[in-house]
Amino acid sequence: MRLSSLYSRINHNHSAPVWGRSRYRSLRLGLLFIAPWLAGFLLFTLYPMGMSLVYSLTEYHTRGPLEWNQFQNFINMFSDDLFWTALKNTLYMVVFGVPITLITSFACAILLNLKVKGQSIYRVIYFLPSIVPAVASTLLWLWILNPQAGVMNTLLGYIGIKGPNWLNNPAWSKPSLILLGMWGMGGTIVIYLSGLQDVSKNLLEAAELDGASWFQRLRHITIPMVSPITLFNLITGMIGMFQYFTQAYIFRGTGGLGSPLSSTLFYSVYLYQQGFQYLDFGYASAMAWVLFFIILGCTVLILKISNRYTYYAG
Amino acid sequence: MKARKFLLVVSLVLLMAITFTACGAKPEEDVLNVWITWGDNPAQLQALFDRYGEANGVKVVVSAPVEEDQILPALTGSAPPDVLILSGGDLVKSYAQEGLVVELSEAIDTGGIDLADIYDAPLAQCKQGDDIWCLPWGADIYALFWNKDAFEAAGLDPESPPTTMEELEAYAEQLTVVGDDGTIEQIGFIPDQAWSHSDLYVRLFGGFWYSDDGTQLAVNSQPMIDMLLWQQQFYDKYGYDEVLAFSTGFGDQYMSPDYPFYTGKLAMYVDGEWQTGPNFISALKPELNYGVAPFPYPADHPERANTGVVQGTVAVIPANVKDPEASAKLLAWIMSPEVVAEEMCVNANLPTSKKAAQDPCFMENPKFKVFVDLMGSPNASYIITTPLSLELNDAYGLVEEQVLHTGADPVPLLNQLQEEFAPKLAEALK
Numbered sequence: 001m002r003l004s005s006l007y008s009r010i011n012h013n014h015s016a017p018v019w020g021r022s023r024y025r026s027l028r029l030g031l032l033f034i035a036p037w038l039a040g041f042l043l044f045t046l047y048p049m050g051m052s053l054v055y056s057l058t059e060y061h062t063r064g065p066l067e068w069n070q071f072q073n074f075i076n077m078f079s080d081d082l083f084w085t086a087l088k089n090t091l092y093m094v095v096f097g098v099p100i101t102l103i104t105s106f107a108c109a110i111l112l113n114l115k116v117k118g119q120s121i122y123r124v125i126y127f128l129p130s131i132v133p134a135v136a137s138t139l140l141w142l143w144i145l146n147p148q149a150g151v152m153n154t155l156l157g158y159i160g161i162k163g164p165n166w167l168n169n170p171a172w173s174k175p176s177l178i179l180l181g182m183w184g185m186g187g188t189i190v191i192y193l194s195g196l197q198d199v200s201k202n203l204l205e206a207a208e209l210d211g212a213s214w215f216q217r218l219r220h221i222t223i224p225m226v227s228p229i230t231l232f233n234l235i236t237g238m239i240g241m242f243q244y245f246t247q248a249y250i251f252r253g254t255g256g257l258g259s260p261l262s263s264t265l266f267y268s269v270y271l272y273q274q275g276f277q278y279l280d281f282g283y284a285s286a287m288a289w290v291l292f293f294i295i296l297g298c299t300v301l302i303l304k305i306s307n308r309y310t311y312y313a314g
Numbered sequence: 315m316k317a318r319k320f321l322l323v324v325s326l327v328l329l330m331a332i333t334f335t336a337c338g339a340k341p342e343e344d345v346l347n348v349w350i351t352w353g354d355n356p357a358q359l360q361a362l363f364d365r366y367g368e369a370n371g372v373k374v375v376v377s378a379p380v381e382e383d384q385i386l387p388a389l390t391g392s393a394p395p396d397v398l399i400l401s402g403g404d405l406v407k408s409y410a411q412e413g414l415v416v417e418l419s420e421a422i423d424t425g426g427i428d429l430a431d432i433y434d435a436p437l438a439q440c441k442q443g444d445d446i447w448c449l450p451w452g453a454d455i456y457a458l459f460w461n462k463d464a465f466e467a468a469g470l471d472p473e474s475p476p477t478t479m480e481e482l483e484a485y486a487e488q489l490t491v492v493g494d495d496g497t498i499e500q501i502g503f504i505p506d507q508a509w510s511h512s513d514l515y516v517r518l519f520g521g522f523w524y525s526d527d528g529t530q531l532a533v534n535s536q537p538m539i540d541m542l543l544w545q546q547q548f549y550d551k552y553g554y555d556e557v558l559a560f561s562t563g564f565g566d567q568y569m570s571p572d573y574p575f576y577t578g579k580l581a582m583y584v585d586g587e588w589q590t591g592p593n594f595i596s597a598l599k600p601e602l603n604y605g606v607a608p609f610p611y612p613a614d615h616p617e618r619a620n621t622g623v624v625q626g627t628v629a630v631i632p633a634n635v636k637d638p639e640a641s642a643k644l645l646a647w648i649m650s651p652e653v654v655a656e657e658m659c660v661n662a663n664l665p666t667s668k669k670a671a672q673d674p675c676f677m678e679n680p681k682f683k684v685f686v687d688l689m690g691s692p693n694a695s696y697i698i699t700t701p702l703s704l705e706l707n708d709a710y711g712l713v714e715e716q717v718l719h720t721g722a723d724p725v726p727l728l729n730q731l732q733e734e735f736a737p738k739l740a741e742a743l744k
Contacts (some may be wrong), residue, residue, distance in 0.1 A: 062390045063413040063633065148563025165555065168562040256711055260719065276386060278705045279408055 056286035062279060073286035083287070085262050086270035089174065093244055093266065094298075097178040098237040102230065105185040109192035110218075123193070130186030138250040141180045142167065167251060170263035177247055177264065188233050195229035196222070227310045235299055242295050243268050267291055344372040346644055349395035351385070352627065353378030354593060358660060366647050374644070389414040394632035396641045397648065399451060403439040403628045404703045410447040411701040411742065416631040416638065418446045424639070425646025432649075433689055435624040435696040436666045442528075449649055452663035453626035454586045455688050456514050458482075458610065462603040464489055464500070464581040475582075475605060478613040479518065479544070482582070486548065489581035498552060498560040500579050505545040507561065507575075507583040508568060510714055513623045514584065516541040517695050518611055520618070523710065524698040529743060531736045533710065534728035542717045542724040549718050558719050571598045584609060587685035591662020606681045608688055622688040624696045626666065664689050701742040706735055 019027075031038070056073055058066040077083045112123050129137065144151045145166035153163030166176040199222050207217050223230075245268040249257070257273055258265030271291070275284030346367075353359055356378045363374040377395070388394045389409065398415075400406070409415045418440075422429065427449070429437065436450035462472035468489045476482040486502030493499050505511065516522055521537025524530065532538070549557045567573045574580035576599040589595055595602050611618040629648055631641045647653060655670035657663075664685055665671050676686050688694060700706075709731055716722040 061412055062386070146563060147559045165559045165562060168558060169555075256708060259711075259715060261715055262712060273708070276383065277708075279386075279412055 052285040052288055055282050056289050058282050060280070060282035060285070062281075069282070073283045074290070076283065077286065077290065082262065082265065082270060086258075086265045086267045089263065089265055090242060090244060090267040092174055093178065094238055094241045096174075097181060098234065098241050100178060101182055101185050101188065101237060102233055104182055105188040105233070106192050106226075106230070108185075109189045109196055110222075112189065112193060113196045126189055127186035130184045132184070134184070134246045135250055137184060138180065138247045141176075141183070142251060145176055145180075168260050170261040173260055173263045177244075177251075180247060188237070191229055191233060192226065195226040199225045224311045227306075228312060231302070231306045231310050235302060238298060238302070239295055242291060242298075245269060245272065344640075346372050346374045346397075346640060347395040348374060348376045348397050348399065348644070349380040349385070349388070350376065350378035350399040350627075351380050351382065352401045354661070359657075362653070362657060366644065370643075372640075389632050389634070392634065394634050396631075396635050396637070397629055397644050398632055399627055399629045399648075400448075401627055402625055403448060403450075403697070403699050404707065406440065406448045406628060406630060407442060407699050407701045407703060409630065410442065410445070414633055415447055416633050416635075416641075418449060418631065418645075419444075421631060421638070421642035421645055422446065422449075425642045425649075427646050427649050431651065431667050431669055433624070433666055433668060433671075433694075435689065435694045436626055438696045439625075439699055440628060448628035448630045449645065450666040451627045451629050451648060451654065452658050452661065453624050453666050453689060454588070455622040455624050455664060455685050455694065456511060456584050456586050456609065457622070457684055457688060458582060458607050459575060459585050459589065460582045460605050460607070461575065461578055461580075462605055464578050468581070472603075473605070475607040476610045477607075477619075479610045480613045482610045483547070486582065487551070490552065492552065496553075496556065498556055500581065501552075501557070501560060503548055503582045504557070504561050504580060505548050505584075506714070506718060507580065508585070510711060511584045512541060512545070512710070512714060513625075513697050514609060514621070515545065517621050517623055517693075518609065518615075518618055519544070520615065522695075522698060523706070524700065526698070528698045528700050529739075531706075531732055531739050533706075533735065534725070534732040538728055539724050542714065542728075545714075546717050546721065546724075550721060554719055554721050569594070569598065573598070575604075576602055587664055587682055588662045590679055590681040590685070593662065606684045608684065608691075618693060620688060620691040621693040621695070622685075622691060624664075624689060624694055626663070700739060702735065702739050705738075706731075709735065 055066070057068060057070060059069050059072075060066060108126055112119065112126060116122075132140075143149070145153075147153055147163065147165040147168070150163075150166075152166070156163040164172045166172050203221050203225075204217055207221055212220070244266045248264045248266050248269050249272070251264065252259060257269055267287070268291075271284050271287045274280045274287065348363055350359060356376065359378050360376045363376050366372075367374040385398070385400075389398075406415065410417075421427075429446075432450065433453065436453045437446075440446050440448040440450060458475060460475045465472040465485075470485060470488060476485045482503060489500065489502030490498065491500040505515070513522075516537050519537035519540045521532060521535050521541075523533045523535075523538060525532055564572075564574045564579075571577075575583055575585075576595065590606060595604065608620045608622070611621060629645055631638065631645060635641045649667070651665075651667040651669035654665045654667040655673040655675070658665040658670065659673060659675040662682065665673070665676065670676075671686060671690075677683055713724065713727045713731055716727060717724045
């Protein structure tokens with residue numbers, strides 16, 4: 001079918017909203033085909049979301065009736081010090097962790113895009129850590145960052161630096177987790193690499209002939225042309241960081257979840273603690289909705305700002 | 315079109331056939347599920363419960379160790395275990411408050427469980443007024459471990475552990491070795507080695523963070539302040555960062571031959587009775603020359619000698635079990651002195667049954683007997699639990715961390731904790 005005739009059919013249907021039998025049949029078939037997904041979405045996404053909204057307005061009891069407490073759960077957050085600590089810790093990871101990971105993975109992607117001998121081997125090496133499960137890599141990093149026997153402090157010792165007590169020092173625990181996260185940035189690197197393949201070689205060559213330096217070509221051609229990729233990585237990275245949980249959950253010092261000194265008490269960790277440990281599902285649900293709106297707000301903000309800086313070749 | 319209709323009819327018939335076949339399937343034999351949140355040796359636990367199955371014509375399926383995250387869905391859902399055995403009693407009162415577990419008085423009567431045979435201290439953690447929400451199966455109690463070789467090297471009598479807390483402080487100093495660059499090479503005593511032992515220390519200072527009946531919060535009481543300051547000195551003396559770097563540098567080596575107490579890097583510490591059993595020191599460092607003694611008491615309070623705080627595993631019956639009678643019967647069997655003796659003997663834990671404690675296996679090892687005697691001591695106490703236990707423990711843990719690891723003043727922190735949690739406790743106990 002020619003594209004023009006397809007457009008005309010679509011337009012024709014728009015102007016004629018009365019559906020025929022075949023149209024209903026198509027709809028029925030379409031619904032039937034997506035029924036497994038639809039059932040899953042309604043049962044396991046929409047229904048829990050709706051119920052968590054209800055719970056957020058109640059004092060939840062696992063087996064007793066719900067007690068409405070209007071917006072008390074939301075009001076309680078304002079006076080809950082640990083809530084603010086958890087939010088601040090999470091924002092720290094978003095503000096520092098996401099850009100650092102983006103810049104580093106972009107730099108790695110540029111290096112891995114260089115036409116050098118063994119290019120594919122280097123690419124595999126950089127991607128490998130990202131397929132190691134988060135649990136295993138966190139446990140591994142606990143040893144790498146061990147203050148006495150760890151590889152990191154041993155190496156620092158060779159150059160005369162006394163390494164910190166990484167994960168057990170509140171000043172170093174979050175940077176350590178960012179470092180740990182960077183180890184698994186293979187996925188982001190691959191997305192950047194694919195974006196780099198789309199950077200116009202003609203433009204790069206033309207700029208080179210005009211005498212543009214490597215940095216100028218990077219600054220004025222490569223970076224703008226991969227800006228949609230950067231936007232994608234930024235938004236997914238930000239959402240992932242707001243939901244940061246696994247590594248912090250696995251890493252519990254002697255003080256339990258959030259230690260040392262609540263410096264690794266992230267939003268999702270505190271939400272889990274309130275719901276599944278203290279059985280306060282009403283409060284946990286309210287926290288989940290606040291997180292949802294924070295993420296939504298940040299995503300909309302980034303999308304708005306990005307209009308000015310993102311270049312879509314199409 | 316006909317072909318499609320035919321296909322549709324065939325599919326429907328097939329679907330109905332499958333459904334009705336499943337509904338009409340012969341029911342499986344009776345199965346009782348026992349969930350245990352710990353268990354180094356699941357096969358041994360299964361073999362133990364198989365004996366109950368054989369004697370009663372049922373199949374008992376033991377799941378051990380069950381992850382913490384699986385428990386809540388099971389207790390609130392439709393497929394709970396028939397008996398649930400928890401590693402500790404921390405959460406029992408919260409479960410009770412939420413109506414997730416059964417009050418056991420009736421099960422105790424019908425099962426003929428002799429409460430007089432259960433040691434007071436472990437049983438107390440299950441009681442709330444006249445209600446009994448759990449039954450203690452195995453018990454743990456803590457004592458002082460000391461490395462005799464390290465004592466000898468430091469010029470101390472290897473057969474004489476400190477008897478008072480003041481002596482312990484002096485010994486700890488003598489046993490600590492600091493290198494020329496200020497790095498700690500060996501340490502005498504770390505008060506919170508592996509985990510917090512504030513429950514034991516605060517009893518030695520004559521108090522607890524609740525009133526005795528568990529209805530009032532006493533988290534900023536004088537014994538709490540004294541207890542934290544006493545622990546703080548062991549960090550303060552050699553530098554908070556230095557001691558912390560030394561202790562956290564051990565990593566997760568609890569069940570490893572490199573555990574600092576086994577290697578002699580840590581001369582004294584607090585640990586439980588299982589260390590003297592077959593799975594720990596005997597298996598990991600059999601040549602270790604060590605001793606065990608009741609934890610020292612304050613010199614001006616000799617009446618507090620042989621203080622111990624009992625913790626341990628507890629059994630509960632979920633509120634939504636399909637056959638409460640079968641659960642009660644199984645619980646009675648679990649709590650019988652013979653079963654308690656056998657299981658605790660295998661795992662080197664303390665039996666909660668007085669009759670079981672007479673089993674020769676608990677008397678053979680003189681080091682283990684130190685713990686048996688401690689549990690029978692008039693100064694054996696227990697951890698008071700409330701519906702707020704876990705939340706308060708976490709909040710207190712943060713205070714302890716600030717005091718011990720950063721040198722913070724405990725008074726304002728404990729006052730703040732008291733202010734925050736006293737109304738919460740009153741609300742929870744309404």
